[in-house]
Amino acid sequence: MFKMIKEDIDVVFDQDPSARSALEVILTYSGLHAIWYHRLAHAFYKRKFYFIARVISQFSRFLTGIEIHPGAKIGRRFFIDHGMGVVIGETCEIGDNVTVFQGVTLGGTGKEKGKRHPTVKDNALIATGAKVLGSITIGENSKVGAGSVVLKDVPPNSTVVGIPGKIVIQDGVRIKKDLNHRDLPDPVSDRCKDIEEELSRLRIALEEAKQGRGMGNGY
DSSP states (O other): OOHHHHHHHHHHHHTTTOOOHHHHHHOOOOHHHHHHHHHHHHHHTTTTHHHHHHHHHHHHHEEEEEEEETTTTEEOOOOESOOTOOOEEOOEESSSEEEEEETOEEEEESOOSSSOSSSETTTEOTTTTTTEEOOOEEEETTETTTEEEOOOOOOOEEEEEEETEEEEOSSSSSOOSSSOOOGSSOOOHHHHHHHHHHHHHHHHHHHHHHHHHHHHHHH
């Protein structure tokens, strides 16, 4: 237990350059508090003390602004940065060394039974405001860009952005898990630019056609 607590504190220093001391991390990091409360709630949940587990999880939500269902399975060195608005559903399975940012939802898509929430594999990063919905899998070492909505499986070593999420990087090499998720490619924006360029070419062609007809009428 103490080894896991130390790992939780160490991962904050690894991921957050503003962390200055262990005391500061222990007392002020809501993401860390949410993880610790979840472990307690999950222990009760596994023993079928569902009511106590939910009470603990809702108390944690009240204190931290982070809602983690006590049934969710979370691996080691899980890091929640800032954390406000994070929602993690009952049948979520999260691997080791996973990072999520504020506003992330790992949720379901309806009232289906059984496995209805995402599985997030080791070393994945899910950026600010992303929504990962349904019984899908985010592969190892993959990134989900800020504000993306992911509804399909993401292969390992991939980067997904946009609404709906589209794979924009998949090179088979481990993607560096850094905090610079604002610079990820945007396929929706790129497509809009392509459409604008095509419209410009069509306008030019139309003007040339009009001029050609006008010259023909003058002879």
